[in-house]
Amino acid sequence: MKFVVATYGTEGDVRPLAALCRALMDAGHEATLLADHATLGVPQALGVPARALTGDIRGTLDPSVAISNVVGKDHGLNSTAKALAGIANANAEPWLREIAEAAEGSDALIVSALAAFVGFSAAEHLGIKAIGAGFIPLSPTSDFATPFLPPSRVPRALNGLSHEFVNAMLWRAFRTSTNAARAKVFGLPPRRKNWTTHPMLYGISPSLVPPPADWPSYAHLCGQWLPPESQWAPPKALSEFLEAGEPPLYVGFGSMVGFDRAALLREVVSAVAGRRALFYPGWSGDEELELPGNFFVLGDTPHAWLFPKVSAVIHHGGSGTTHSAARAGVPSVVVPFAGDQWFWADRLRRAGVAGDAVNGHRLKAAPLARAIDYAEQAPVLARACRLGEQMRTENGLAYAIQAIERIMAG
Numbered sequence: 001m002k003f004v005v006a007t008y009g010t011e012g013d014v015r016p017l018a019a020l021c022r023a024l025m026d027a028g029h030e031a032t033l034l035a036d037h038a039t040l041g042v043p044q045a046l047g048v049p050a051r052a053l054t055g056d057i058r059g060t061l062d063p064s065v066a067i068s069n070v071v072g073k074d075h076g077l078n079s080t081a082k083a084l085a086g087i088a089n090a091n092a093e094p095w096l097r098e099i100a101e102a103a104e105g106s107d108a109l110i111v112s113a114l115a116a117f118v119g120f121s122a123a124e125h126l127g128i129k130a131i132g133a134g135f136i137p138l139s140p141t142s143d144f145a146t147p148f149l150p151p152s153r154v155p156r157a158l159n160g161l162s163h164e165f166v167n168a169m170l171w172r173a174f175r176t177s178t179n180a181a182r183a184k185v186f187g188l189p190p191r192r193k194n195w196t197t198h199p200m201l202y203g204i205s206p207s208l209v210p211p212p213a214d215w216p217s218y219a220h221l222c223g224q225w226l227p228p229e230s231q232w233a234p235p236k237a238l239s240e241f242l243e244a245g246e247p248p249l250y251v252g253f254g255s256m257v258g259f260d261r262a263a264l265l266r267e268v269v270s271a272v273a274g275r276r277a278l279f280y281p282g283w284s285g286d287e288e289l290e291l292p293g294n295f296f297v298l299g300d301t302p303h304a305w306l307f308p309k310v311s312a313v314i315h316h317g318g319s320g321t322t323h324s325a326a327r328a329g330v331p332s333v334v335v336p337f338a339g340d341q342w343f344w345a346d347r348l349r350r351a352g353v354a355g356d357a358v359n360g361h362r363l364k365a366a367p368l369a370r371a372i373d374y375a376e377q378a379p380v381l382a383r384a385c386r387l388g389e390q391m392r393t394e395n396g397l398a399y400a401i402q403a404i405e406r407i408m409a410g
Contacts, residue, residue, distance in 0.1 A: 001408060002030040004103040005133070006122075008053055008088070008095070009113040011039050012254060012320040016135060016203045016225035017112060018043035018050075023225075023397040024404070034102055034115070046227055051102060053115065054094040057087065088114040089177035096181045100125055108408060110201075117171075117178045120195045125186040131407060132200040135319040136340045139200060139219040140164055141212035147343035160214075167194060199407045201400050205323055207391045208347045220403045223396025224323040232302050241296045242309055245276050248296070249372070250307065252280030253316040253335065253360070265291070268314070270365035271372060278310065303328070312375040314368075316360060317341030322348060329388025331375035333368065335360045353384040 003024055005017050014035045021031035021043060033043045037052035044050060088095075095115055100122040103109050108129040111119025116132060123130035136147045140163035145154035148170075154162045171194035182188035199218045203225035211221045234242075242248070251268055265279075269292060279291060280298040291297065298306075303321065307313060307328035314333040315321040322344040325332045331353045334345035337360040345357035355374035358367045374380060 001107040002105065003108055003110055003404075004032050004034065004099070004106045005110040005112070006034040006053070006095075006099045006102075006115045006119045007112040007133075008036055008055065008057065008091075008115040009039075010057065010254070011042060012318045013113045013135070014039040015042045015227070015320060017110075017133065018046050018048050019225045019227040019397060020110070020133070020203070020400060021048040022046045022227060023401050027401050027405075032102060034099060045230070051098070053091070053098055055087065055091045085173040085177075088117070088174055092118050092174075092177040092181035093185055096122055096185045100186070103128065108404075110404075117174050117195075118181060120198070121178065121182045121186075121188060121191070125188060129408065130195075130198050131404065132195075132198050133203070134200065135203050136343070137202060137204060137209055137212075137221075138163070138167065139212075139215050140167070141214050143210075143212040143214070144343075147340035150342045151346040167196075170194075199403075201403060203396055203400070204319070205326070205391050205394060205396070207387060207394065208323070208326060208344075208351065220399070222399040222403065223394035224327060224391070225396050225400065226304065229304065230302065232305055234301070234305070235299070238296065238298065238301070241276075241278075247309055247311040248276035248278050249312050249314060250278045250280070250310040251314045252278075252282055252298070252321075253337070254282050254318050254321060264360075264363050267363045267365045267368060269295070271368035273369065275372075278306075312372065314372070317344040317348075317357070319344060323391075326351070326353060326384070326387050327391040329385045331380050331384045333358070333371040333375050335363060335368070337361060351383065351387055353380060353387055 005021055007013050007017050018033055021033050024031040032049045032051065034051050034053050036055055036057045038057060040050045040052060096118040099119055103122055103126055106128060108131055109119055109123040110131045110133050112133040120130050140160050142160045145151055145159045146162040146166040148166045149162055179190040182191065200220065202221050204221055205224050206221050209221065249272060274294055277295050278298050279295050303324035307325055307330055310330060312331045312333055313325035314335065315325065317334040317336040318341060332348045334348060334354050334357045336342045336345050336357050342357060345354065348354035349356065355371040358371050
């Protein structure tokens with residue numbers, strides 16, 4: 001069978017979908033991935049055919065308009081929706097054309113992230129199946145509140161309603177541009193309601209989010225989607241640093257931008273308090289850094305290779321980094337900036353492998369130091385080890401491929 005996978009987001013959104021494409025290819029299918037041009041190195045490294053969608057997410061996420069800067073002010077749904085919709089709404093027409101062109105002659109479209117709504121519309125125009133994919137549990141449930149709201153702010157009795165409300169508000173934010181593109185590009189009628197009954201695949205570990213009993217049968221919690229282990233070799237300087245002493249802390253905030261990096265690093269350096277540490281600049285910039293000698297500045301390094309070699313992972317709480325740290329069997333220190341990062345911080349706290357989240361927009365050394373101290377406690381280290389062992393028994397890609405083949409056979 002022939003599949004086209006369409007997404008638009010950061011590398012954290014693209015990497016697991018590239019792994020899914022590779023798994024589809026290894027199972028005898030054809031797969032092509034559509035994503036932002038800045039993220040195409042991930043599928044190319046796996047030998048996955050890839051095309052760029054219109055846009056420049058890295059340019060859009062500069063400090064003046066960064067999603068993290070907008071939503072971090074109050075974690076509110078409206079600000080999150082507006083920031084995300086600004087990217088998707090501006091590109092709805094070209095994305096719809098590009099996705100439909102790429103999917104011509106395909107058996108199904110797998111859609112994710114900001115490209116989901118136009119992807120569903122492209123599948124409708126082509127008359128092929130549409131399958132959703134995601135790394136945030138969006139299907140309504142009473143087990144937990146929507147990941148787009150801080151867990152502490154939603155009474156348990158309103159968990160289910162919080163999902164319905166947020167999903168309706170997100171559709172409202174994208175609806176006008178989606179319907180305009182549907183009409184202009186393919187003459188499709190306006191869509192009044194969000195898509196809610198399509199098959200949905202989640203690259204999420206059941207060890208972190210147990211499958212809700214009230215989820216519909218078409219929502220599949222597969223497990224983390226990881227690419228095949230590569231023969232990646234570390235730079236000599238990194239190997240020498242790792243060999244020179246005890247396992248270091250890892251510090252990295254992925255694709256988060258829009259924060260005062262100098263001020264944040266001052267607090268991080270103070271909280272680390274002389275411990276050996278690795279720092280990954282990510283998308284926040286790669287200009288010369290002034291860090292003390294106990295820090296080593298990393299380039300792009302596979303988490304699967306690196307995280308088992310560190311003592312703890314200090315990160316922003318993105319779904320991918322959360323899963324990789326937990327799977328490696330090491331504790332986390334979570335510094336959320338936006339959106340679902342608070343949800344993942346809470347999941348790690350519930351698992352006993354991270355302390356309380358430390359707000360990334362008001363980061364101070366004292367609470368960060370307390371979170372690092374918590375991560376170093378023997379019971380926490382033991383729980384992290386057990387969680388890692390459990391997650392390493394999961395094969396999320398095998399589950400996903402089986403689910404896709406069943407969906408296509410139905």
